[in-house]
């Protein structure tokens with residue numbers, strides 16, 4: 245299982261974090277492959293300009309996009 | 321919800337990304353810097369395009385210079401700066417002295433085309449695409465009544481000058497190789513206000529435009545944007561002016577599933593507003609007033625129907641296109657105006673900011689009779705940028721209790737059908753003998769059809785509700801959350817209200833008895 249944590253703090257949500265969460269939550273091909281969780285702001289790691297943040301198996305991805313996150317999940 | 325919601329709404333596109341980056345940059349600037357320091361503000365405003373477009377190579381357009389030129393125009397609109405004539409003229413901060421003040425600066429033409437960003441999309445043009453198999457039969461050319469096809473090396477091409485846009489070729493092609501191109505902005509515009517200028521770029525006819533903002537969210541190039549005044553609102557907050565906020569019923573669920581309505585209200589207070597109220601209270605007042613107006617006009621005076629008044633874009637369209645029938649549309653104030661008026665009566669020194677999903681209200685608040693009640697109008701998308709700039713994280717806040725007694729039906733005003741339902745409930749309570757027949761439409765095109773049918777007596781309804789945006793206010797141009805999700809959240813919030821109907825609101829002294 246890949247541990248995926250999506251930040252749902254206001255900065256990350258505003259810059260597309262919620263849409264990433266939504267996709268990961270509903271994509272059937274990810275079912276059973278990831279443990280999806282949310283986090284409040286990662287210690288202000290979003291500032292000044294890093295939002296949205298997603299952590300995949302403990303590795304934090306800044307300015308995350310769905311593509312970056314999916315690639316990281318595939319790597320495991 | 322009757323109209324189909326465009327699939328592109330609610331996605332986080334690169335267009336959304338750029339718009340939000342610009343908003344955040346401006347919010348940060350005015351949150352941190354003193355707006356009286358003109359030279360600093362000018363310098364910083366000039367830097368914003370470089371911060372937003374910070375790569376050496378272009379991502380979206382032909383070159384970074386054009387990308388920056390466009391961002392520069394976005395910055396100007398977001399600052400509420402006046403329109404400039406001529407392209408690429410002068411620095412972004414040109415004329416900025418005029419808008420550095422903590423008050424309204426906008427004009428009525430709040431929906432604007434950014435000419436540099438417009439890609440001159442073909443308007444109602446038929447084209448042969450690469451799906452064409454160059455078949456032997458080529459029925460496309462044979463059905464064409466205008467003989468508009470040129471056959472070069474067996475590959476048909478449509479001559480735009482001859483084409484009469486009948487669409488027969490599109491239907492005749494067995495390979496779906498002929499498609500109709502249209503401008504997304506013009507398709508989205510329910511009042512046909514979008515035309516072309518001499519260069520082929522989109523331009524808006526402001527006599528027709530009702531400021532619904534649907535073209536803004538429809539253009540995939542982001543070539544249309546609305547003027548903002550959240551910078552001026554921040555200036556007022558920073559000046560210590562007694563600011564009060566009123567939030568539209570559509571606020572519920574806008575910050576995603578992890579933020580409660582109470583946390584949103586808490587966040588707004590944290591920005592420095594003295595207090596924040598739900599516009600849904602104004603909706604309760606509107607329900608009381610409009611239900612009586614309905615009874616008087618429809619039952620007593622035998623007028624065929626009454627149109628609701630809460631959506632300014634719909635009212636504007638109805639009055640512009642059917643001026644003789646204006647009496648059929650309610651004269652009540654919109655909930656925004658009522659809520660603003662009420663705040664100013666209670667706190668005479670207050671300045672009121674309306675926070676909502678709506679661009680039409682940005683223009684509505686400039687009307688002389690409403691001007692005293694509403695000082696600023698900003699959207700949820702702009703509000704979120706200010707939260708980011710002020711480093712306020714809503715998920716970390718303790719939620720607050722609800723903002724004043726508001727009925728469930730008032731909270732449901734944001735959803736298509738909610739206004740009429742509230743009115744019907746109110747009327748049936750006070751006049752059980754009256755029979756209320758409701759019709760409602762969302763999107764201006766459907767509103768027009770509904771109104772026409774009502775006027776020709778084809779439609780059997782005596783209460784008609786018009787909403788310019790898909791799904792109601794919850795589908796407005798200034799929203800953050802996908803429409804269906806937000807609708808579900810609003811309905812839940814409305815159901816959980818401590819009372820259901822406007823007449824139960826203890827704060828309404830005159831209950832329409």
Ligand code: FES
Pocket residue numbers: 251252253254255256257284285286287288289290291295296297713
């Ligand atoms: S809001 Fe996500 S890291 Fe700060």
